[in-house]
Amino acid sequence: MPTNENKPLGAGSRLPRPASSPDKPPPTLSTKRKADDDGQSNRVSKAPALGTSITNRPAGLRASRAERGFVPTSNAAAKKKPERGLTIPRAPALTKTSAEKLASQRQLSQTARTRPPSVEPRARQASGPGSATGGSKSSVLARAVASPPPDAMISNILEELKNEVRSNRVEMASFKAFKDQLTVEQLTTIRQAEADVGKQYQASTAELESLRSAHSRERQDWEIERMKLGRELREVREDLRVARDDLGRERETSSALKRAMAEQSNHHLTLETQVGGLRGQAMRLQEEIRGKEGRIGELEIMLEQARQVVLDREQELRDAEALRRKLHNTVMELKGNIRVFCRVRPILPHETENDEGMALISFPGKECREIVLSQSSETATGASREAVLPFSFDRVFQPQASQAQVFEEISQLAQSCTDGYNVCIFGYGQTSSGKTYTMEGGTAEEAQGMIPRAVRQIFEVTEELARRGWKYKMEGQFLEIYNETINDLLGVGELDKKHEIKHEKNGRTTVTDVVIVPLESPSQVRTLLARAQSRRTVHATLMNERSSRSHSVFTLRVSGTNPLTGEFCEGCLNLVDLAGSERLATSGAANDKDRLKETQAINKSLSALGDVIAALGEKGAAEKAHIPYRNSKLTYLLQNSLSGNSKTLMMLNLSPLAAHLNESLCSLRFATKVNNTQIGTARKQQARVSS
Numbered sequence: 001m002p003t004n005e006n007k008p009l010g011a012g013s014r015l016p017r018p019a020s021s022p023d024k025p026p027p028t029l030s031t032k033r034k035a036d037d038d039g040q041s042n043r044v045s046k047a048p049a050l051g052t053s054i055t056n057r058p059a060g061l062r063a064s065r066a067e068r069g070f071v072p073t074s075n076a077a078a079k080k081k082p083e084r085g086l087t088i089p090r091a092p093a094l095t096k097t098s099a100e101k102l103a104s105q106r107q108l109s110q111t112a113r114t115r116p117p118s119v120e121p122r123a124r125q126a127s128g129p130g131s132a133t134g135g136s137k138s139s140v141l142a143r144a145v146a147s148p149p150p151d152a153m154i155s156n157i158l159e160e161l162k163n164e165v166r167s168n169r170v171e172m173a174s175f176k177a178f179k180d181q182l183t184v185e186q187l188t189t190i191r192q193a194e195a196d197v198g199k200q201y202q203a204s205t206a207e208l209e210s211l212r213s214a215h216s217r218e219r220q221d222w223e224i225e226r227m228k229l230g231r232e233l234r235e236v237r238e239d240l241r242v243a244r245d246d247l248g249r250e251r252e253t254s255s256a257l258k259r260a261m262a263e264q265s266n267h268h269l270t271l272e273t274q275v276g277g278l279r280g281q282a283m284r285l286q287e288e289i290r291g292k293e294g295r296i297g298e299l300e301i302m303l304e305q306a307r308q309v310v311l312d313r314e315q316e317l318r319d320a321e322a323l324r325r326k327l328h329n330t331v332m333e334l335k336g337n338i339r340v341f342c343r344v345r346p347i348l349p350h351e352t353e354n355d356e357g358m359a360l361i362s363f364p365g366k367e368c369r370e371i372v373l374s375q376s377s378e379t380a381t382g383a384s385r386e387a388v389l390p391f392s393f394d395r396v397f398q399p400q401a402s403q404a405q406v407f408e409e410i411s412q413l414a415q416s417c418t419d420g421y422n423v424c425i426f427g428y429g430q431t432s433s434g435k436t437y438t439m440e441g442g443t444a445e446e447a448q449g450m451i452p453r454a455v456r457q458i459f460e461v462t463e464e465l466a467r468r469g470w471k472y473k474m475e476g477q478f479l480e481i482y483n484e485t486i487n488d489l490l491g492v493g494e495l496d497k498k499h500e501i502k503h504e505k506n507g508r509t510t511v512t513d514v515v516i517v518p519l520e521s522p523s524q525v526r527t528l529l530a531r532a533q534s535r536r537t538v539h540a541t542l543m544n545e546r547s548s549r550s551h552s553v554f555t556l557r558v559s560g561t562n563p564l565t566g567e568f569c570e571g572c573l574n575l576v577d578l579a580g581s582e583r584l585a586t587s588g589a590a591n592d593k594d595r596l597k598e599t600q601a602i603n604k605s606l607s608a609l610g611d612v613i614a615a616l617g618e619k620g621a622a623e624k625a626h627i628p629y630r631n632s633k634l635t636y637l638l639q640n641s642l643s644g645n646s647k648t649l650m651m652l653n654l655s656p657l658a659a660h661l662n663e664s665l666c667s668l669r670f671a672t673k674v675n676n677t678q679i680g681t682a683r684k685q686q687a688r689v690s691s
């Protein structure tokens with residue numbers, strides 16, 4: 001272990017060192033420096049002396065600045081651009097010249113040799129820590145520069161510097177004590193050294209200040225930069241947030257688009273499947289159409305053939321129609337041109353209430369041609385006698401027979417009208433026997449009488465015949481014969497017009513100044529019947545509350561042409577509702593002058609009708625026999641419909657009441673007379689249409 005005396009003062013130590021041994025003079029500072037300069041010039045810079053130590057500091061500082069990203073600069077560059085980074089001022093060089101330094105050091109060496117041994121440990125102590133302090137301070141500064149300069153570090157540096165100052169002060173105190181023992185020369189050297197130390201201290205302080213200001217500037221720069229970076233960071237964060245929001249929205253949009261695309265894709269697939277199906281269906285349909293087109297071609301050929309067949313059939317039908325008419329007429333002739341139907345009406349509700357007795361009427365046989373009345377009477381001896389009175393007609397209808405069933409038997413006659421024949425249907429019978437009901441009927445469809453049914457059937461037949469080329473025209477008139485006076489039931493105004501009956505050479509009967517209504521439809525007849533009903537003379541009698549006191553004659557004239565065959569025909573249908581045929585005593589008209597006159601007129605005309613029919617029956621035997629048509633307006637009006645040129649039907653209506661039995665018997669006898677009459681052969685009113 002070297003003793004304190006042998007130990008050199010230490011390179012770079014600011015303290016004078018004693019000689020290493022008593023016999024060997026200790027190397028002076030200059031010697032030491034010289035030795036250093038000779039071989040270890042680099043060691044000068046590494047000496048731990050304060051000045052040298054500070055001189056070495058910039059290298060460390062520059063390295064730290066470089067590490068922190070500052071542009072490495074030399075000392076000169078650092079001096080030129082102090083604003084670019086932490087500027088560490090160079091340690092101030094000792095102002096003393098080298099010669100003076102050497103002299104001072106030599107002086108110190110000499111002084112050291114005279115220094116009391118007690119000083120050495122202190123000096124060494126001062127040298128050691130001073131040397132360490134010098135290196136520590138450098139590294140501290142280097143660290144301070146290398147890393148961000150926190151205030152704690154600066155405080156540490158300050159603390160270290162203060163410590164150094166304190167140790168220097170302690171050293172200075174020991175030097176002072178030591179100085180008192182030194183010679184003047186040594187004192188001078190010491191003072192010089194002190195001045196150097198002071199200068200170094202000032203330089204250190206200046207350097208520290210410089211460091212502080214540099215640090216402050218750098219800190220400001222850092223602060224500005226930090227604020228700038230903070231601002232940029234906030235902007236970047238804001239941008240990032242906006243970008244994230246945008247990204248979120250874009251993601252939502254993207255996912256929505258993906259969903260929509262998936263749906264569209266599914267829809268597309270479905271549509272493609274449907275399109276595929278439809279294409280297949282279209283192909284099948286086209287195939288089917290081709291097949292059907294072929295079938296249509298076949299059908300068209302068949303249709304053409306069928307048309308030809310239809311034409312042939314139509315011709316056959318026309319021939320058959322002509323034959324039918326001929327046969328129909330033959331049948332009608334065989335049946336007789338005047339036929340008689342008998343109809344017994346049902347008992348009415350009010351008659352049941354009054355407990356009016358029913359006449360004994362029976363309808364034997366299945367052919368519905370027989371009617372038998374039973375009449376009981378007393379003989380002169382007072383014995384009871386039962387008379388059975390059978391009558392036979394072309395058709396007998398029982399009380400329950402409907403209007404449709406009655407018309408079924410009449411329809412052939414109505415059709416004869418369209419074939420060009422004159423037809424006359426008249427209802428005969430006593431008051432309230434059901435003549436008006438049979439001819440006109442009630443308002444209900446099923447209660448419609450012969451007139452509306454006949455008109456409807458004629459319309460149907462003409463429509464059917466129109467398909468075979470016939471064109472028909474129909475017109476109607478409705479007259480009343482009251483007290484031997486003709487009234488126009490379709491006319492307007494009062495019933496006081498005079499009308500004359502005229503028979504034309506062509507077989508047509510006309511009445512002057514009567515309204516003739518063209519008939520366009522069957523429903524029109526209903527209106528005509530209602531209009532006529534309101535003008536018909538009706539008065540209350542004992543037997544029928546609404547008894548018709550006049551004869552009504554509805555005439556339907558039908559004319560048809562067939563341009564295909566050149567045929568023309570004209571027929572006339574007379575539907576006559578005769579007034580009641582009761583006798584004066586039973587009708588109660590004997591006490592009433594007007595009623596009496598009416599009844600006499602009615603009976604006269606009915607009697608004239610019987611006479612005409614009887615005369616027509618006799619005409620067969622005597623060709624030139626006189627027919628008393630002019631004996632009444634009724635027979636004169638119906639002349640052409642009662643003569644041999646027409647087909648006539650008498651509908652005998654009977655009351656079922658026992659009280660009307662005698663009147664019923666009178667009617668039955670009259671009808672039997674008519675039924676037994678042959679009035680010749682009907683002739684068709686037809687001609688060829690001259691083209």
Ligand SMILES: Nc1ncnc2c1ncn2[C@@H]1O[C@H](COP(=O)(O)OP(=O)(O)OP(=O)(O)O)[C@@H](O)[C@H]1O
Pocket residue numbers: 344345346348399429430431432433434435436437438544546547548549578579580581653
């Ligand atoms: N077949 C029948 N079914 C139901 N009711 C009937 C039938 N025939 C007639 N009647 C009714 O009997 C009553 C008398 O009939 P209607 O007026 O037709 O007799 P009429 O012979 O015309 O009498 P008049 O000669 O006095 O005019 C009417 O109320 C009518 O409705």
